[in-house]
Amino acid sequence: MSPLEAQQRGLLDLVKGRGAPPHDPYLKRVARSRELAMVRSIALWWRAYTLERQCPFTSKLLRREGRFDRLVADYFDANATSPFAEEVSLGFLRWLEAEEAPLTRAVARFDRALVELRMGASDDVDLTWDRNPGDVFAAIESGARPPSAEAHCLYRMRILAPGPGRIECVRESSRARG
Amino acid sequence: MAGAAPEHTSRAGPALAATYEGDDAALLAKIASLVDVIEIAPDSIAASDGVRSALRRDVLDEYQSVADDVDFVAHGVGLSIGSFDGWNDDYLRLLDGLFERFALRWHSEHLALTRVAGENVGTMFSLPRTDEAVDLVCARVDRIQRLYGVPFLLEHVIQLLPDPPGRHSPAGFINAITARTGCGLIVDAYNLECDAHNQGLDIDAFLDELDMAPVREIHLAGGVERDGFQLDVHSGVVAASTLALGEKIAARAPNLGLVTYEFLKEAVPLIGHDAICAELARVRAAFAP
DSSP: OOHHHHHHHHHHHHHTTOSSOOOSHHHHHHHTOHHHHHHHHHHHHHHHHHHHHHSHHHHHHHHHTTOHHHHHHHHHHHSOOOSSHHHHHHHHHHHHTTOSOHHHHHHHHHHHHHHHHHTTOOSOEEEEESSOHHHHHHHHHHTOOOOOOOTTEEEEEEEESSOSSEEEEEEEEHHHHO | OOOOOOOOOOSSSSEEEEEOOSSOHHHHHHHHTTOSEEEEOGGGGEEEOSSOEEEOHHHHHHHHHTTTTOEEEEEOSSOOTTOTTOOOHHHHHHHHHHHHHOOEEEEEEESSEEEETTEEEEEEEOOOOSHHHHHHHHHHHHHHHHHSSSOEEEEOOOOOSOOOOOSSOHHHHHHHHHHHHOOEEEEEHHHHHHHHHHHOOOHHHHHHHSOOTTEEEEEEOEEEEETTEEEEEEEEOOOHHHHHHHHHHHHHOTTOOEEEEOOOGGGHHHHOHHHHHHHHHHHHHHHOO
16 A cells, blocks of 8 residues: 555544544654644534535434434545535434434425435335424424324325426325224 | 637736636626626536536536637636645636637636545645645646646635644745746735735735746635635625735736626625626726736
8 A cells, every 4th residue: 555545544443433543653643632623523514514505304303302413424424425426415314313212203204305316316105204394394493392103194295307396295004004 | 729819808907817717697787798707617517417527418508608709718616726635626627618619718726625545625725835735736737737628727715713833924835836837826805805814925026936927817706704804705796805915916917917806606696786787897997008
């Protein structure tokens, strides 16, 4: 490995918070520096700025839960993030679909559908919610606590392409079905 | 590829340019009447469909609407000319698209890298001032100068991380590249002020050592200080000290052709259209002979 490659790979690991502590004297100096923290904070600020504009509902929900900045940092560290707003947003939203919380997964999937439709997706998107999505969005917008999951019912939402803008949603009772 | 651009400049002194990144027709109309050149950042006017990126046609159409009044230059972010493993071909594809649409006066890129091993780093790293880096950059500059039939300029970037060990001084590193390749140079007055603030750069010594003949363009911008660091975020008007430094650089640059006031699209609401226009008039007056 050339000195240039070693230095660039080392700097990437430091900015991404990855890998073992460096042995190289220069990289050790960078690792201890205030400058590294500043560079990293700028990189994370831009990712957060992008995500707040591209994925507004997910960002607001996560901010309300106090998890947004940490999840943005976790995603940035663990993934090769795209310089393009659409791609970094899709990557982040797909990554969130592994979240345990059903509400986070559902809101992320909704935001992802809107991003994909803005990018020209031509297929309708079907989503299933365990609580009234209208109430969820109203709570997110107002900063209120989102509603809890509703027992024995589902909300089936269809986002119609080309969009975004046309959304249908029906409530289904599992008791009625069963 | 379109041919060399016709020059709209008719005034004495260097031409005046401003950044424009789309989606603000009112701003474009205002600045197009005040500048000679619009700086286009191909990366900033590109969008991805999830598979590949492409220049946004609506923004290209915006530029087309003022093409009778101004020239264009391209100023890239994403070429990553200093990456050990190769530059970013996707950026060149965007640049090709821009050349197909417009005659560019020249194009430029940062003397830096934004990717490592194919991964976007989320920021911009400067290069160590070593012979290895000089050799790598020169080979790529030679290649890019053969690819496009207009001048290619490099811009020095701020050194925010601790300065890596290297054989060359900051100016000597740039001189080694411009001397070997014959490429042009952008000197960014605000970047120099950031390096002076953050790294203790002696600007006068830097300018004394720098070969000024390749300098074709000066960049001016405003930024912020945060946690003791001066940051090149292009978010404000040009400080009096930056403008004075720009004038000092211009006085030493015999081949200067362009002075560009740079501001991020995201900063336009903060700065305001009127302040941007006033800034362009201020810069024009400062560089008039």
